[in-house]
Amino acid sequence: MVSQRIQQMQSSPIRYLNKISETVQAKGVTVYHVNIGQPDIETPAILMDEIRNMEVSVLAYSPSSGLARTKDAFSAYYRSRGYAVDPEHVYMTNAGSEAILFALLAAADSGDSILVPEPFYTNYRSLAEVAGVHIKPVTTSLADNFRLPPYEELARMVDSRVKAVLFSNPGNPTGKVYDSEDMEKLRRLSEEFGIYLIADEVYSEIYYEGVSFVSALDLDDVSDHVIMVDSISKRYSACGARIGCIVSRSKTIIEHIEKLGQMRLCPPTIEQVGAAALSRLPREYYASIRERYERRRDVVCEGLRVIPGIAFHIPEGAFYTLIELPVENAKKFCEFLIGEFSFDDETVLLAPAEGFYMTPGLGVREVRMAFVLEEDKLRRTIELLGKGLQEYTRLHQNEIINMPPMPLDLVIEQSTYNWV
Amino acid sequence: MVSQRIQQMQSSPIRYLNKISETVQAKGVTVYHVNIGQPDIETPAILMDEIRNMEVSVLAYSPSSGLARTKDAFSAYYRSRGYAVDPEHVYMTNAGSEAILFALLAAADSGDSILVPEPFYTNYRSLAEVAGVHIKPVTTSLADNFRLPPYEELARMVDSRVKAVLFSNPGNPTGKVYDSEDMEKLRRLSEEFGIYLIADEVYSEIYYEGVSFVSALDLDDVSDHVIMVDSISKRYSACGARIGCIVSRSKTIIEHIEKLGQMRLCPPTIEQVGAAALSRLPREYYASIRERYERRRDVVCEGLRVIPGIAFHIPEGAFYTLIELPVENAKKFCEFLIGEFSFDDETVLLAPAEGFYMTPGLGVREVRMAFVLEEDKLRRTIELLGKGLQEYTRLHQNEIINMPPMPLDLVIEQSTYNWV
Numbered sequence: 001m002v003s004q005r006i007q008q009m010q011s012s013p014i015r016y017l018n019k020i021s022e023t024v025q026a027k028g029v030t031v032y033h034v035n036i037g038q039p040d041i042e043t044p045a046i047l048m049d050e051i052r053n054m055e056v057s058v059l060a061y062s063p064s065s066g067l068a069r070t071k072d073a074f075s076a077y078y079r080s081r082g083y084a085v086d087p088e089h090v091y092m093t094n095a096g097s098e099a100i101l102f103a104l105l106a107a108a109d110s111g112d113s114i115l116v117p118e119p120f121y122t123n124y125r126s127l128a129e130v131a132g133v134h135i136k137p138v139t140t141s142l143a144d145n146f147r148l149p150p151y152e153e154l155a156r157m158v159d160s161r162v163k164a165v166l167f168s169n170p171g172n173p174t175g176k177v178y179d180s181e182d183m184e185k186l187r188r189l190s191e192e193f194g195i196y197l198i199a200d201e202v203y204s205e206i207y208y209e210g211v212s213f214v215s216a217l218d219l220d221d222v223s224d225h226v227i228m229v230d231s232i233s234k235r236y237s238a239c240g241a242r243i244g245c246i247v248s249r250s251k252t253i254i255e256h257i258e259k260l261g262q263m264r265l266c267p268p269t270i271e272q273v274g275a276a277a278l279s280r281l282p283r284e285y286y287a288s289i290r291e292r293y294e295r296r297r298d299v300v301c302e303g304l305r306v307i308p309g310i311a312f313h314i315p316e317g318a319f320y321t322l323i324e325l326p327v328e329n330a331k332k333f334c335e336f337l338i339g340e341f342s343f344d345d346e347t348v349l350l351a352p353a354e355g356f357y358m359t360p361g362l363g364v365r366e367v368r369m370a371f372v373l374e375e376d377k378l379r380r381t382i383e384l385l386g387k388g389l390q391e392y393t394r395l396h397q398n399e400i401i402n403m404p405p406m407p408l409d410l411v412i413e414q415s416t417y418n419w420v
Numbered sequence: 421m422v423s424q425r426i427q428q429m430q431s432s433p434i435r436y437l438n439k440i441s442e443t444v445q446a447k448g449v450t451v452y453h454v455n456i457g458q459p460d461i462e463t464p465a466i467l468m469d470e471i472r473n474m475e476v477s478v479l480a481y482s483p484s485s486g487l488a489r490t491k492d493a494f495s496a497y498y499r500s501r502g503y504a505v506d507p508e509h510v511y512m513t514n515a516g517s518e519a520i521l522f523a524l525l526a527a528a529d530s531g532d533s534i535l536v537p538e539p540f541y542t543n544y545r546s547l548a549e550v551a552g553v554h555i556k557p558v559t560t561s562l563a564d565n566f567r568l569p570p571y572e573e574l575a576r577m578v579d580s581r582v583k584a585v586l587f588s589n590p591g592n593p594t595g596k597v598y599d600s601e602d603m604e605k606l607r608r609l610s611e612e613f614g615i616y617l618i619a620d621e622v623y624s625e626i627y628y629e630g631v632s633f634v635s636a637l638d639l640d641d642v643s644d645h646v647i648m649v650d651s652i653s654k655r656y657s658a659c660g661a662r663i664g665c666i667v668s669r670s671k672t673i674i675e676h677i678e679k680l681g682q683m684r685l686c687p688p689t690i691e692q693v694g695a696a697a698l699s700r701l702p703r704e705y706y707a708s709i710r711e712r713y714e715r716r717r718d719v720v721c722e723g724l725r726v727i728p729g730i731a732f733h734i735p736e737g738a739f740y741t742l743i744e745l746p747v748e749n750a751k752k753f754c755e756f757l758i759g760e761f762s763f764d765d766e767t768v769l770l771a772p773a774e775g776f777y778m779t780p781g782l783g784v785r786e787v788r789m790a791f792v793l794e795e796d797k798l799r800r801t802i803e804l805l806g807k808g809l810q811e812y813t814r815l816h817q818n819e820i821i822n823m824p825p826m827p828l829d830l831v832i833e834q835s836t837y838n839w840v
Contacts, residue, residue, distance in 0.1 A: 011682065
């Protein structure tokens, strides 16, 4: 008999619809995959070029904390962004996932708790389960633009077992970027209660015009309690490299993380070499990525606002938006879209958002859409979503909430809130 | 404050002397590193060639269980060794370390126990700590050639919280290969108590003439409880690739491991591509590796047998031997060797064996030597070990056990047991 904990662990709610998708694709249906955060933008060629030029006699372990050249490169990159990060503040990991697991193990004991603003990246749940740490969700909502609750409310949630706040910023799945007011709440929490801030900033280069991004690395006076988690996956479209890191100015944190690092020996050497080369990219690279995602964000928002009965968050960063649909159960709708619906032999795969919430009942009507397709495909994706909703409306009238069964082409702007 | 568990976690006893080594090397001393299992044999060129030929537009996530081509390649490799392993029995991991962690999480709950023959690979301890699993050590000894205790003794150790036996075979740090009698004990344990056998077989191609290797995959009638852990690190000298896998014919195990796999998304894509190519190596490759290590094994044993007062295990597999030294504290001796001793500006870095034992007091006089240098260097390493012992004897007469302070060149064969 396998362990109770693994029996209880959830399968990824993001990926479970993929099997249905494979089946319908095999039947010739084109599926627009906007369910997972796998960017489609080309990985900078410099990564593979560097790897191709490697002279490998013995493919040896790197130091547990990473190759010196990679830590140097990451330090240089953070400095180019204005953060005083030295190579010894950087601990290379098997992508962001391992960095989060290490941070949890270092910050909290089994049986301790962490605060996590919900909706949150669904793998936080499994990682916390492996670490034996309870998640106390801090509920945020689309209606409130996913802002953090007032400081006093947050402070009331901190008991003696709460050891950290884990949050992603820019946010997955929300597309939220915390403003300086929200970041100040987190800073105060850390200062007042001595808890860690585990800041998942893997989307940190991706935020849009008019948005100010405040990194946890900006919170100088609690820097001993800041554990920033980073990854090359998103900003360089290099998900497959599995290269990430922990950045902390706390010598204590880095020294203790080293024990976990030694436990698994090292991150992959070849991909560390490739990752080191990325620091040579000019700042214009990041601007161009940001612009591409911003244009997509605009296309998505333009498209969504004319679909009747829906509400969505206008992303300030990352490449996701959460959409509330006029259906009772968004998961069923996603299954319908991928399993039953098609239009001109095309359909859409979305991620039901229920799995991003810890509190039962929340997010049941929401889906997450990732902007990981070119603009024309995103337009088509949204068109298909609209048509799918129409069809679903027709078939499941009793399940439709506030959605007049009107043809799409007659619709003018019905979605108002969150579109500014 | 960091967590209690990470404060209590031990730093790698294998690597801690490396810092001293770096210091003395900076002073111009040549250090023969036989302390860690980093092979020096060339990585097959086919691995990097395959990677250089990759066409990468977007470096994407692989499936969580690994690339189809890599699972196919591993399946083909196991079939070439005579094991009926299908691609769906293979779950690709971030090397053996992650495979062991996943196996522990799947086999046991937090608070459960596992049996582990000691001395054992020291990272088992940290991995078990992360999994919240207690290790009940099954003591084996150099004097008994690291054989498992009688079945009844093993059976008495199994209570309701014991969920698995974790063992490495061929053994690190022992060089032990379990014979069919020992493997039968493990099979019976699994059958009688329904516990898992987590078989770390990362050294499985490395066993020497006259030795029969019995894989856990041979134990057909408990195959539902066999979780074999493998890695390309050792047999292909590809430690830096961080590519390993779990092999299990239990559909339940693989299905549940998938949840852990999804949690960390996937193993590194580029290195998976490289690893897939390795299955094209002919069987002669493995024979040649085995022969090289066997010649080294012979050189090491020839050398050690003339050092007075020591005892050692003649390795049947892997590339390690455990050596009992005529000193009170082998750790102090290792520190002396690397920090104080040198001969013609050369010295040796060994791994103190105490950290490989769970039971306090065991292994205090033992060190592990890895045959990861060419034969002439191994000869020199052993010469330096002998001279170091002589010098240590002179300086620490009160700490020396059974070691006559005679010059090395007068010594004839004093070490008898374990040399057959």
